[in-house]
Amino acid sequence: MNAPFESRASYKDRTNRTRHRVGRAAFGAALVAAIAALVPIACSGEKMPLALGEPIRIRGGAFKEGPLPGDPPGATTRPEITAYESASTVVRLGQSGKIVLGRASPEAVAVGIAFADLGTGHWIFPAGASDPLTMGELGWQAECDFGIDLPPGPHPLRVVAIDANGRAGAQRDLTVCVTPAIGDNLAACDKTRTPPAVAISLAWDLGADLDLVVVDPQGRVIDAKHPRSVADAGTDAGALSIGAIDRDSNASCRVDALARETLVFQKPPPPGSYFVYANLFDACGKGAVHFRASLVEAQLAPDGKTQVQVETLAKTGTLLPTEANGGARLGTFVLEIPFP
Template sequence: MSLRARAPLALVVSSLAACGDGIVTRGLEEPLAVHDAQFIEGPLPGSPPDQALVPPRPTAATTELTFLRPRLADVPFFGWTTLDAVSVAAQIEGLGRGYWVVPTGAPDPTVQGEPVRQWRFVADLHDSLPPGRHRLLVAATDAAGTTGSQVASTLCINRRVPDNGNVCDPKKAPPELVISLIWDRPVDLDLLVVTPNSEIVASRSPSKGLAADQKVNRNALDKNAPGVGFLDADSNESCRIDGRQIENVVFADRPDPGSYLVYVNLHDACGQPSTRYGVSRHTRSAGAEPGTFSVVETDRTHGTLVALEANGSTRLGTFVAELVVP
């Protein structure tokens, strides 16, 4: 006999449809925070996805984005359910205190085979979502409050520090060295690294050791010449707030030996009184299994800058660390 769970999901469908553009604030500290949705504490209803299929059920769940990371906003998720479903519930397996509920949409005549209706939601990925492989679990509920089988979709949550996909595939070699700056307020803060030969890697000079074509390949690090270092992005440039608040100087291969001087400069406070920051070093290491790699974080330094220290990049800024490459 198949077991089907009964849950109060159907009771919230009418209120969801009437909630308009307002965002429900409960659960916003969850690893997955869904816009315009009902948050319910407790385990996700329905039978696990590896058991026999029981309606009502989702038939698919996916996202339109190929690169996911903590602190990423407005991530679109979508999928389909059997026609008898009036709502879907979603959570990331094993994380958080509950799940999110949204109503299903209209039947989708473009899908061949079993008749289905589409569902869709937009979510934010919170800082608390640990990098690595996770499963998004989705369950469907009918008008009587009956929930059938769950469906699972694998998600790769990348590190905020570039790692060449290593967190989800340990056989991929991460960069040899990454110097990373993170901060907590929407300000234009810049990372500057002075190399042993006095070159500066920063927003105004974002690379060193370029190949003959003078281009940096940020997507295929192995295509760069040995020793190339580059800034991955200029976050919150000129107070165009992007929400990332992280900058990384990346060396895919072992950089030249010597001392690397790290500075943090407040280009523009963007109306904020201050910001706290952290600088850290991330190096490639051998993994636990043969042929695998890991990332080791060391040399973490913290500090605070106030608005009066903003200087429009007229100077290097605050010296925070000397990192030695043997």
């Protein structure tokens, strides 16, 4: 109803303002209500990170932050892991598909696994079927992928069984030996072993086919096509080593995720200067390749008894795709290494 003495225009203007106020209020109320209704839902949900930076990944498992639940190894709490084994306790850097398996007591529903001394969390996966031959114990099996930057040496791979109430029992360890990127004859895990005397290694960052090429003091080429050095006539073959390149990494652009080739001399190589080249065989459609060449030598550890690998020389560089030559050239000169 019009107010006394209020003009029609004034009335319309006031009505419009009122309408806008109502509109804004309704808008705000609806917004607040929507947000309030959604908060409980929005705050729910389980994160499923890829966890590619973790030292171990379990295919089909769920990664959980935090330490592995359960009591330390040696406890007798249930549910328990009744068997735990693997075909090999050696773990190569970046190894994929390693199987660890075992059994758990019948009340378990899931199994957790983690390195006891590495990583930021643990993995959970469902337990398997009941095995009538073992009094109803549940079989389980985990397919493990390992990180590319694990510290070499022994590491306990710990598992635990979890029951339907989420209660974890006693943990159980299987110590695995992580070998370094440059083979050390398992010296990192077994102090009675000695690492190779010399290793010349070339590593790179992309899926390109890069080759380590070494020219020995006699001018002979050691590369992927000629992976072994030749001992000189008249030398003491027992004292001097024959070197061998361990693999042709990313050969024919079949990417192996290692991207590293190493010339290994188990014993000191023949004296003289060794020239190291990095040769881009095939860029494999990638861009510039960054590489790192290094010399690793066996030296006495501080304890004065065992030997350890020590990097004594290294150099980095970059190769452009235009430098790919299919093995027609030696490649880019990187290092000269004189051996006494």
